[in-house]
Amino acid sequence: MNNFPLIASLTLSLLLCACGGGGESEPVSIPNAQALSVGPGPSNNVNLLFTSVQICTPGSASNCQTIDHVLVDTGSSGLRIFSSLVNSSLSLPQEKDALGQPLVECGQFVNGFVWGPVKIADVRMAQELARSTPIQLIGDPAFASVPVSCFNTGPAMDTTGALGANGVLGVSMFAQDCGAICQSSSPGVYFACPASGCKATPVSLVQQLQNPVSLFSRNNNGVVIDLPSVAPAGEPSVSGSLIFGIGTQGNNALGSARAIRGNPSNGVFTTLLNGVTYGNSFIDSGSNAVYFSSASIPVCPGNRDFFCPAATQTLSATLQGFSGSASVNFRVANAETLFANNPNFFAFSDLAGTNQTDTFDWGLPFFFGRKVFIAIAGQDTPAGVGPYVAF
Numbered sequence: 001m002n003n004f005p006l007i008a009s010l011t012l013s014l015l016l017c018a019c020g021g022g023g024e025s026e027p028v029s030i031p032n033a034q035a036l037s038v039g040p041g042p043s044n045n046v047n048l049l050f051t052s053v054q055i056c057t058p059g060s061a062s063n064c065q066t067i068d069h070v071l072v073d074t075g076s077s078g079l080r081i082f083s084s085l086v087n088s089s090l091s092l093p094q095e096k097d098a099l100g101q102p103l104v105e106c107g108q109f110v111n112g113f114v115w116g117p118v119k120i121a122d123v124r125m126a127q128e129l130a131r132s133t134p135i136q137l138i139g140d141p142a143f144a145s146v147p148v149s150c151f152n153t154g155p156a157m158d159t160t161g162a163l164g165a166n167g168v169l170g171v172s173m174f175a176q177d178c179g180a181i182c183q184s185s186s187p188g189v190y191f192a193c194p195a196s197g198c199k200a201t202p203v204s205l206v207q208q209l210q211n212p213v214s215l216f217s218r219n220n221n222g223v224v225i226d227l228p229s230v231a232p233a234g235e236p237s238v239s240g241s242l243i244f245g246i247g248t249q250g251n252n253a254l255g256s257a258r259a260i261r262g263n264p265s266n267g268v269f270t271t272l273l274n275g276v277t278y279g280n281s282f283i284d285s286g287s288n289a290v291y292f293s294s295a296s297i298p299v300c301p302g303n304r305d306f307f308c309p310a311a312t313q314t315l316s317a318t319l320q321g322f323s324g325s326a327s328v329n330f331r332v333a334n335a336e337t338l339f340a341n342n343p344n345f346f347a348f349s350d351l352a353g354t355n356q357t358d359t360f361d362w363g364l365p366f367f368f369g370r371k372v373f374i375a376i377a378g379q380d381t382p383a384g385v386g387p388y389v390a391f
Helices: 179-184 335-341
Strands: 033-038 049-056 064-073 077-082 103-109 112-125 128-138 167-171 190-192 222-226 238-244 269-273 276-283 313-320 325-332 359-362 371-375 388-390
Touching: 049 077, 049 167, 064 077, 077 112, 103 128, 269 359
Parallel strands: 064 167, 077 128, 276 359
Antiparallel strands: 033 049, 033 238, 049 064, 049 112, 077 167, 103 112, 103 190, 112 128, 222 238, 222 371, 269 276, 269 313, 313 325, 371 388
16 A cells, blocks of 8 residues: 555645535436546545546547546546557547647646646546547557656656546546636647747646536536445445536535635635635545645654544634635544554544645545535536535
8 A cells, every 4th residue: 555645736836715505426327427436446446536537539429438547637627548548549639839749738736747748538427428539548559758947847747556547537627727827828738849849938828738527518517426435444445426507406405505716717626624724725536645734643653744643633623715604623633543453444533744834735535424515607507607616
């Protein structure tokens, strides 16, 4: 078991906020829902949320390939798949700039980067289809040279072991992965890469990696992540549902869920805990723990990224958005004890770790036992226009 911290939100992504209504998972046979699982995955790491995604040659219903163990990340937008896993027979078209130069992306995650070209694919999930979607193929050997400006952003997450998954499905509350920031300037995310070398370049909104859900013809205003509760000691695995749309069908009704609206430009909100204000807060299914700074909870002697209190602590925090607020109770257990007592468990609801001051990352433990709604910016829902999170 590899119990390293994993924070999958992109640093240039427009991160989300939190809220949602509890309940049992809907059956995954519904056309707008598909299976989720928490389990060991390619790297035997804990608290990773996986689904499967089918990619097809644009316009083809038969020349397709299903990629399993794709990490579901509410902290980023866009589909990223390892190039080595994609069949060459798909022959996915290369995205190019106005001069006909190949576009390549440096996906800057909190704990590393992924580098690879932007290709065009049809993306299928459940019975939903996102046509001609820009996606990233990580580690394509045709673009082996990584620019210094990308390489300096952190360690390369260029293997399934380093990433912990076969790819990342970014389903944040934003339609593009860096939006206006990358449209009007060149912050080192997108590069034009002719044979002479790569140079950072601005790109239009339509050429950026897209949240595939925003391109569906229906059920396209957001997603719902529905996971069951997890026992304090953990579970070997967990199954749930990824449901597309908010308030569009019976299985994605908001019910009594309350919306918390984040900053409209980046989605962050405020968390208040024990008199401390964390102004840079977000909800992120791609992080495998709840991460925040604390002067009172000791870190683990063997792994100083996680907390190891002498006894499990029950805490209560308030999530406060631009509008709306909610209280959340959560538990922080001794991470080393959890791992030692349950070596074959991969789902833990009480796992927490350290983070930089002012940042509160509500990772995957937040999602257990909740039905979490993530509304896409600009899309109408029964609770108003996104972006928001509800629970």
